[in-house]
Structure formats: C-alpha cells, structure tokens
Amino acid sequence: MTRVLYVDDEPDIREIAEMALGLDPGFEVRLAASAREALTIAEGWCPDIALLDVMMPEIDGPTLLKMMRERQELANVPVAFVTARAQPSELQNFAMLDAVGVIAKPFDPMTLASTVRKLLE
Amino acid sequence: MSLMTSQTQRKTITIVALALVPASLLGLHLGVQSEFEKGRVLRSTVEETILSRDRLSALLSLHLDIETSVRGYVLTDDESFLRPFLVATPRRNELIAAIKTDLTGEPQARLLMDRLEQSSDRQFQLALSNYSDARQGRQSQSESRIASGEGRRAMDAIRRDIAALDRLERGRLAEVTSRSEGLRGNIEFLASMLIAGLSLLLAAVAIVVGKTTRQRQEALDRAQELTARQQAMFEGAVDGMLLLDEAGDIRKLNPSIIRMFGYSENELLARHNTFLMDQPTDLELSRAWLSRVGAAGLEGAGERLEFTARRKDGTSFDTEVAVSRVSDGRERRYIAAIRDISEYKRAEAMKNEFVSTVSHELRTPLTSIGGSLGLLAGGAVGELNEKAARLVDIAHKNCERLVRLINDILDIEKISSGKMHFAQDEVDLAGLIQRTVVANGSFAAAQGVSLVTPDTDRRVEVLGDPDRLEQVLTNLVSNAIKHSPRGAKVDVVLQQSGSSARIEVRDRGDGVPQEFRQRIFGKFAMADGSDNRMRGGTGLGLSIAREIAQHHGGNVSYDDREGGGTVFWIELPAISEMVQCSSASADLPRVLHIDDDRDCLSVTASAFDGLANVLSFSTMEDAERAIHEHSFAGAIIDVGMREEDGTTLIPEIRQRNPGLPVLLFSARDEDHLAAAADAVLIKSRSDLSEVVETMMRLLAERETQA
Structure with a gap:
C-alpha cells in the first residue's frame, strides 16, 4: 500500500481529498488538520508522499516542508503542494523548496489519485 | 495673416512719418534761412535809399549855400560870405558823383540825374559868374543877373529835379518796405510751420513714448502676474x-x-x-x-x-x-x-493582498463544492438516478465556470498590472497543437465536433511561455467547438511564412455577428448571452488571448472563412529554423553546421560569408531533415549538443555525401573524437578564423582528390 498524507486546515476539503484519493485502491490515506498534527502522524507512519496545503494558520505548508526536511526520518519524503494561490512566483518558490509538484485548487477529485501516482513516479 | 499685414503696414507708416518730420523741419530751416538772406538784401537796399536821399538833400542845401553865399558877397562885398561857396565847390562834384553811383541801373533816375546835373552846373556857373563880376567890380552886372531871376529859375529846376529824384527814392523805399513786409509774412509762416512741425514731432514722440511705456507696463504686469502665478503654484x-x-x-x-x-x-x-x-x-x-x-x-x-x-x-x-x-x-x-507615493504603494499592496485573498478565499469553498460535485458526478459514491445526475451535472458545470471566471479575472488583473509572468522557453508549436487537441478532445466529442489537425513533421518554434500559449490556443479551440454545429469539423493548422508562425483554428459556425465585431476582443464580450452554446464562457477569454499573444510579440484575430464559418488565428514571431548566410550563392560549397548555440551558428555563418554557403541548424532533427534534402560539401559539428551527440550524424551525412570532410568544433577535448572526424577544434582554444581556415583547407583537399 502507498501511504499518502494529506494536510489541510479545511475539514471539507480533507474529506473530499480522502474520498478522491480513496478511488485508488492502492492508497492508504491519512489526514492532518495542521502542521503539528502532520508532523506527529508522519514521524510514526513515514508516508510515501505528503500533500500539503500552502495556506494554513500558524504553520504554513512551505514551513512544514522545511520542518520535515530537518527531521532525519522525514527528510526524503516527497512532498507536493496543494494551493489555491496559483501565482507563478509562488509556484517557482515551491519548486525551489524541492517539492515534487504543485496541485492547483480546486482540483478534479476524479483525477487527483492518478495525479499523485504520476508524482510518485 | 491679415493681422500681421496690418501690423507691418502700421510699422511702415510710423517709420515714414517719423522720417518725414525731421525732413520737413530741415526744409523749413532752409526756407527761413533763404528768407533771412532776402531780408538782408532788402535792408541794405533800404540803407542805400536813405543814404542817397540824404545826399540829394545835401546837394540841395549845398546849392542853397552857394546861392546865399554868392548873393551875400555881391551885395556886401564882404569876402567872409564866400566861405560856404568855396567849401561847396569841391563838395558838389563829390555829391553828384556819389548820387550818380547810387542811381546806376535805373533809367528814369539816370535821366533825372542828368537833368539835375545840368541844373546844378548852370546854377554853379551863374554863381561863379556873379562871383567873378563882383570880384572884378562889376557889381551892377551881377545884380542885374540876379535880378533877371535866372539864378532863381536854376535853383527851382534843382529843387524840382531833387524832389523828383527824392520821390523816386521814396517810391523805391516804399516798395522795399512792402517787400520786406511780405518777407516778414513768409518768415512768420515758415516759423509757424516750424513750430507746428516741432509740435507734431513732440506729439509723435510723446505718443510713441506713451505707447511704449504702456506696453512695457503691460508686459511687466503680465510678467509679474505670471511670476505670481508660478510662485503661487510653487508655494501651494x-x-x-x-x-x-x-x-x-x-x-x-x-x-x-x-x-x-x-x-x-x-x-x-x-x-x-x-x-x-x-x-x-x-x-x-x-x-x-x-x-x-x-x-x-x-x-x-x-x-x-x-x-x-x-x-x-x-x-x-x-x-x-x-x-x-x-x-x-x-x-x-x-x-x-x-x-x-507611499499611500499609493500601500493601496497597491492592499489590492494585491485583496486579489490574492479573494483568489484563495473563493477557491477554498469552490474546492469543496467542486470536489463534492465531481465525486458525485463521477460516480465515486454510486450511481445517481437520472434527474439527480442531471442536477449534479448542472451544478458541477457551473462550479467549473465560476472557477474559470475567477481565473480569468485574476489573469486580466495580472496582465493589466503588468504582473503576469511569461516564461521564455522554446515552444514547439506542433507539440502545442497536439496537447491542446488532446486536452479538448472530450469536450469536442461531447459537442459532437471532430477536432482535426493535419500530420506535420514541420518544426516551428517560438520563444515564449508554453502554458500561456496553450491557454490562448485552448481558448480559440474551445470557442470553435462551442460555435460549431454537431457533426462539423474544426481544423487546427500550423503555418509558417518567413519569420512568422501562425496557427489557424477553422470552424464551420455561423461566423462572428456583424454587431459583435467591434467588441469581440473587449472584456466580458459575449455575442449573445442567451446563446446556449455560449454557456460556460466568461467573455474574457479572447481579451486575455490577445493580450498574451501581444506580450509574445504576436497577435490574435480572425477572418471570415470562405464557404461559411470563421478562421481564428494566432501569429507569433518564429525562431528561424535555419539561419542561412545572407549572401547564399549557388557557386559556393554548401556546408552544414550544427550547434545548439544559436549565437555560435549565426557568427560562424557570417565568418564564412563569400567563402561557403553555411546552412545552420540548432537541432538534430532539423539537421537530419536537411541531410535528406540537400547535398553538402562539408560539415561542422558540435559534439556536446544538449541531449544528443552531434557525432551520431556523421555516418549518415558521409553516406549521402561520400568523402565529405567533417570538422568537429567541440567544447570538450576528447581523444576519441579525432578518429571520427577530419579535424577537431576546441572552442576555448580556437577562434572563428581558424574554423574557417580549417574547413576551407579541407574543402580544397577534397577538391584536388576528386
């Protein structure tokens, strides 16, 4: 099973993402509502990919990525951002933060799982 | 124009008038001078007349003296009476001579003078005779002569002549006096003219000075006002x-x-x-x-x-x-x-923040709505009944439309504020068309429209942002699909003419309505809001498409299609596929040059100017095609191409052009290269002239071998 961690402060979007990712039977999905929760889950679970919302209260997605990179066990986890801000300058910044991809919101729930599969390749 | 003429005329008149015044004053001065000269002549005439009248009266009294003196001597025999007679004798001649001189030139006066002289002589002779008789004692003779009255008659004649001459002189005096009166009149006239002229001059000067002063004052006032205004503007x-x-x-x-x-x-x-x-x-x-x-x-x-x-x-x-x-x-x-401008900057930052927030805050709920509807419509939670499926479909489509609208509005905002970022990549347009056609395939199929793009191995590249260009083409293609009747065909065709690349999207729709043509590229432009097929559009697409194309140095527009429908097209400046030496000549050997550095291609081609026709290629693909199409006399090949090794071309080009000399122009110095080619030059060590020299030498050697 491929472990997918989805981090978003919006409960509705978390739920939809869970269902959308669940369309791929090979995915095991876990959800986190904040960066702190994400770190707690990831440390024990070690996901194959983490999908991070960019704009979150307290700790945002890019900061979470940095924090993951600072932890040995999470340093190599591939990360993709899910963002409602599709400013090209921001996209460039994400690329520099060695994210494997950027998924724009609103995403197509029927193709989200296959998009994540592609990023894993 | 007329104002200028009248101004010029006025100026001329003023100058002429100002010149006339001194001229007339000079004339007046000369006139007065001549009148004074005449007056001087008259005065001397008057003096002469008075003098000659004095002489006449002196002559008369002289004769009276002679008469009295002689008569006294005759009567008394006293010699003391003779003194006046003796004095008068020489004096008479002097006076007569002087009077004669006075009267020269006047015939009547000369006549009278002659008569006077005779009378005078006679009277003198009588006096002399009386004196001699009396002296010699012939008193009686003298007395009888006196008594005869002859002396008195002579004396009367003298008186008469003198009186006549005196009248004549008086007349002359009167005439001179009247002439002098006339002269005085003239002088008075001239003097008054002079005064009038001077007054006129003074008046003119006064007017001119007054006017100039007024104008200067006005100019000064204006300048002061202007300064005050500027000052106020500056201060306020x-x-x-x-x-x-x-x-x-x-x-x-x-x-x-x-x-x-x-x-x-x-x-x-x-x-x-x-x-x-x-x-x-x-x-x-x-x-x-x-x-x-x-x-x-x-x-x-x-x-x-x-x-x-x-x-x-x-x-x-x-x-x-x-x-x-x-x-x-x-x-x-x-x-x-x-x-x-700190306020302005703050407002701008706030606007950016607002736009960013709006885009985020709107997209977040839309993600939930769209996601839910997408899952429902996609059957992720099981089959819906027909009506429910239809409703979910409507909701889903409109949600997508809302997302597009937000994206378009943000794009428009970014373009208008100059913040849209455009990548500068080499974009292969055939590939772009393929991607767009695939992406729109399902939409076309849903509309019953077939998307057709002719197969081409032509490579046309432009410099730009692939995502943005795809956005433009997608807009044109989806518009064409929307406006095509079911069963129709939409053609997407790539063309190149010279340095311009062009993609045409040809549909068989109803064409652009006449009344819509003016504003088709405007914002929120839709041909007809009630048009069912237009549903899902935002009315911003073409406006954005054109802006993007123009940012790439190109344009988007349309033409009516023959036989009905419309051709929408994008034109973009193409990266020239082949940099060919401008002085291409059939007589020169043709040399192939392949290098992924376009600048290097361009300068090398120029270096061979007049020596060889260099056909330059930046991709292996282009070079391969050229090898099939042309024969070559030589080849210059870059070894370190971005993705491929240029040396892989050598077998094929040699097969088609037997004995062809190959010059490797490489950034790397590697031993094995020497075996593959006729010559190897290292970019960091050799300059262009060496490349030209080597290639020309190789070509000459081949020529002699053949």
Missing part, C-alpha cells in the same frame, strides 16, 4: 517642489517639502538634492538623471523616476520625482516635483 503645490541649480543644489523649496521631510527651509537650502534621498546609490542615479534631463532639454521635461526618500527623523518613504528644465537662458535650473 501639494507635491514637494524644489528649484535646483545645474549642480543639483537646492535653491528654493515650497512648504510641502518642509511638511513632507520635516526639515526647515534653512536646513535644506544650498544642500544637494540627494540629501533627501535614502540610499547613497541614489546619488549617482540622481546626478546621471539630472544631466540627462539637462542634455535632453525640453524633450526630457517631466521625466519621472521613483526614489526612496528619507525624512529628518530617519524614516523613509517612497516618492515619485518629476524633473523639468525651467530655463534655457544663461543659467540652467530644474524644477523637481516630489510626490509622496
């Missing part, structure tokens, strides 16, 4: 105003500057303007700028630049500064208007 301007001298030192400032910067006037006067700027680097910029504005003269007026300014308290703020040159006289001055 909301913008900070500085008057700078040529060196950029502050010579004057307005209250806004004091308010803006917190310095007093004295703290700023004579300081260099960069004193108000925040960064030391701004100093150089300011100097350069000022001198440029100065050099540009009035053309550089009002040039604007943004500076970060510093207040007295050390805080900084954003300003926009416009500098104009104000005098082109001896001293060069500048007016710098400083505007505090």
Whole structure:
C-alpha cells in the first residue's frame, strides 16, 4: 500500500481529498488538520508522499516542508503542494523548496489519485 | 495673416512719418534761412535809399549855400560870405558823383540825374559868374543877373529835379518796405510751420513714448502676474517642489517639502538634492538623471523616476520625482516635483493582498463544492438516478465556470498590472497543437465536433511561455467547438511564412455577428448571452488571448472563412529554423553546421560569408531533415549538443555525401573524437578564423582528390 498524507486546515476539503484519493485502491490515506498534527502522524507512519496545503494558520505548508526536511526520518519524503494561490512566483518558490509538484485548487477529485501516482513516479 | 499685414503696414507708416518730420523741419530751416538772406538784401537796399536821399538833400542845401553865399558877397562885398561857396565847390562834384553811383541801373533816375546835373552846373556857373563880376567890380552886372531871376529859375529846376529824384527814392523805399513786409509774412509762416512741425514731432514722440511705456507696463504686469502665478503654484503645490541649480543644489523649496521631510527651509537650502534621498546609490542615479534631463532639454521635461526618500527623523518613504528644465537662458535650473507615493504603494499592496485573498478565499469553498460535485458526478459514491445526475451535472458545470471566471479575472488583473509572468522557453508549436487537441478532445466529442489537425513533421518554434500559449490556443479551440454545429469539423493548422508562425483554428459556425465585431476582443464580450452554446464562457477569454499573444510579440484575430464559418488565428514571431548566410550563392560549397548555440551558428555563418554557403541548424532533427534534402560539401559539428551527440550524424551525412570532410568544433577535448572526424577544434582554444581556415583547407583537399 502507498501511504499518502494529506494536510489541510479545511475539514471539507480533507474529506473530499480522502474520498478522491480513496478511488485508488492502492492508497492508504491519512489526514492532518495542521502542521503539528502532520508532523506527529508522519514521524510514526513515514508516508510515501505528503500533500500539503500552502495556506494554513500558524504553520504554513512551505514551513512544514522545511520542518520535515530537518527531521532525519522525514527528510526524503516527497512532498507536493496543494494551493489555491496559483501565482507563478509562488509556484517557482515551491519548486525551489524541492517539492515534487504543485496541485492547483480546486482540483478534479476524479483525477487527483492518478495525479499523485504520476508524482510518485 | 491679415493681422500681421496690418501690423507691418502700421510699422511702415510710423517709420515714414517719423522720417518725414525731421525732413520737413530741415526744409523749413532752409526756407527761413533763404528768407533771412532776402531780408538782408532788402535792408541794405533800404540803407542805400536813405543814404542817397540824404545826399540829394545835401546837394540841395549845398546849392542853397552857394546861392546865399554868392548873393551875400555881391551885395556886401564882404569876402567872409564866400566861405560856404568855396567849401561847396569841391563838395558838389563829390555829391553828384556819389548820387550818380547810387542811381546806376535805373533809367528814369539816370535821366533825372542828368537833368539835375545840368541844373546844378548852370546854377554853379551863374554863381561863379556873379562871383567873378563882383570880384572884378562889376557889381551892377551881377545884380542885374540876379535880378533877371535866372539864378532863381536854376535853383527851382534843382529843387524840382531833387524832389523828383527824392520821390523816386521814396517810391523805391516804399516798395522795399512792402517787400520786406511780405518777407516778414513768409518768415512768420515758415516759423509757424516750424513750430507746428516741432509740435507734431513732440506729439509723435510723446505718443510713441506713451505707447511704449504702456506696453512695457503691460508686459511687466503680465510678467509679474505670471511670476505670481508660478510662485503661487510653487508655494501651494501639494507635491514637494524644489528649484535646483545645474549642480543639483537646492535653491528654493515650497512648504510641502518642509511638511513632507520635516526639515526647515534653512536646513535644506544650498544642500544637494540627494540629501533627501535614502540610499547613497541614489546619488549617482540622481546626478546621471539630472544631466540627462539637462542634455535632453525640453524633450526630457517631466521625466519621472521613483526614489526612496528619507525624512529628518530617519524614516523613509517612497516618492515619485518629476524633473523639468525651467530655463534655457544663461543659467540652467530644474524644477523637481516630489510626490509622496507611499499611500499609493500601500493601496497597491492592499489590492494585491485583496486579489490574492479573494483568489484563495473563493477557491477554498469552490474546492469543496467542486470536489463534492465531481465525486458525485463521477460516480465515486454510486450511481445517481437520472434527474439527480442531471442536477449534479448542472451544478458541477457551473462550479467549473465560476472557477474559470475567477481565473480569468485574476489573469486580466495580472496582465493589466503588468504582473503576469511569461516564461521564455522554446515552444514547439506542433507539440502545442497536439496537447491542446488532446486536452479538448472530450469536450469536442461531447459537442459532437471532430477536432482535426493535419500530420506535420514541420518544426516551428517560438520563444515564449508554453502554458500561456496553450491557454490562448485552448481558448480559440474551445470557442470553435462551442460555435460549431454537431457533426462539423474544426481544423487546427500550423503555418509558417518567413519569420512568422501562425496557427489557424477553422470552424464551420455561423461566423462572428456583424454587431459583435467591434467588441469581440473587449472584456466580458459575449455575442449573445442567451446563446446556449455560449454557456460556460466568461467573455474574457479572447481579451486575455490577445493580450498574451501581444506580450509574445504576436497577435490574435480572425477572418471570415470562405464557404461559411470563421478562421481564428494566432501569429507569433518564429525562431528561424535555419539561419542561412545572407549572401547564399549557388557557386559556393554548401556546408552544414550544427550547434545548439544559436549565437555560435549565426557568427560562424557570417565568418564564412563569400567563402561557403553555411546552412545552420540548432537541432538534430532539423539537421537530419536537411541531410535528406540537400547535398553538402562539408560539415561542422558540435559534439556536446544538449541531449544528443552531434557525432551520431556523421555516418549518415558521409553516406549521402561520400568523402565529405567533417570538422568537429567541440567544447570538450576528447581523444576519441579525432578518429571520427577530419579535424577537431576546441572552442576555448580556437577562434572563428581558424574554423574557417580549417574547413576551407579541407574543402580544397577534397577538391584536388576528386
């Protein structure tokens, strides 16, 4: 099973993402509502990919990525951002933060799982 | 025009009048002088007349003396009586001679004078005879002669003649006097004319002086008013105003500057303007700028630049500064208007924040709505009944439309604020078309429209942002699909003419309505809101498409299609597929050059100018095609191509062009290269002339071998 961690402060979007990712039977999905929760889950679970919302209260997605990179066990986890801000300058910044991809919101729930599969390749 | 003519005429008249006045005064002066000359002549005439009348009366009294003297002597025989007679004798001749001279030239007077002389002589002879008789004692003879009255008659004749002459002289005197009267009249007239002329001149001078003074006063008033206005503008301007001298030192400032910067006037006067700027680097910029504005003269007026300014308290703020040159006289001055744009910057930042927030805040709920509907419509939670599926479909489509609308509005905002970022990649248009056709395939199928793109192995590249260009083409293709009837075909065709690449999207729709043509590229432009097929559009697509194309140096527009329908097209400047030497000549050997550095291709082609026709290629694909199409005399090959190794071309080009010399022009120095080619030059060590020399030598060797 491929472990997918989805981090978003919006409960509705978390739920939809869970269902959308669940369309791929090979995915095991876990959800986190904040960066702190994400770190707690990831440390024990070690996901194959983490999908991070960019704009979150307290700790945002890019900061979470940095924090993951600072932890040995999470340093190599591939990360993709899910963002409602599709400013090209921001996209460039994400690329520099060695994210494997950027998924724009609103995403197509029927193709989200296959998009994540592609990023894993 | 007529105003100018009348002004010129008035000027001429004034000049002529001013010239006439002294001329007439001179004339008057000459006239008066001549009249005075005439008067002098008259005066001397009068003097002569009076003198001659005096002489006449003297002659008369002389004769009376002679008569009395002789008669006294005859009667008394007293010799003392004879004294007057003796004195008169010589005096008479003198007087007669003088009177004769006086009267020369006047016939009547001469006649009278002759008669007078005779009378005088006779009277003198009588007196002389009486004197002689009396002296010789012949008293009786003398007495009888006296008694005969002959002496008295002679005396009467003298009196008569003298009286006649005197009348004549009196007449002359009267005539002269009357002439002198006339002369006085003339002089009086001339004098009054002179006075009148002088008065006229004075009046003219007074008028001219008055007018000039008035005009000067008016000009002065105007200048003062202008200065006052400028002063008021300078003092009252909301913008900070500085008057700078040529060196950029502050010579004057307005209250806004004091308010803006917190310095007093004295703290700023004579300081260099960069004193108000925040960064030391701004100093150089300011100097350069000022001198440029100065050099540009009035053309550089009002040039604007943004500076970060510093207040007295050390805080900084954003300003926009416009500098104009104000005098082109001896001293060069500048007016710098400083505007505090920190509010504007804040507002701009707020707008950006707002746009960003809106895009985020709207997209977040839309993600939930769209996601839910997408899952429902996609059957992720099981089959829906027909009506429910239809409703979910409608909701889903409109949700997508809302997302597109938000994206389009953000795009428009980004384009209009110049913030849209455009990548500068080499974009293969055939690939772009393929991607767009695939992406729109399902939409076309849903509309019953077939998307057709002819197969082409033609490679046309443009420089630009692949995502944005795909956005443009997608817009045109989806519009074409929307406006095509079911069963129709939409063609997407790639063309290239010269340096211009063109993609045409041809549909068989109803065409662009006449009344819509004016505003088709405007914002929120839709042909007909009630048009079912237009549902899902935002009315911003074509406006964005055109803006994007124009940012790429191209354009988007349309033409009516023959036989019905419309052809929408994008034109973009193509990267020339082949850089060919401009002086291509059939007589020169053809050399293939492949290198992924376009600059290198271009300079190498120029270096062979007149020696060989160099066909340059930046991709292996293009070079391969050329090898199939042309024969070559030689080849220059770059080894370290981005993705492939140029040496892989060698077998094929040699097969098609037996004995062809190959020159490897490589950035790397590797032993194995020498075996593959006729010559190897290393980019860092050899210059272009060496490349040309080597290739020309190889070509010559081959020629002799053949």
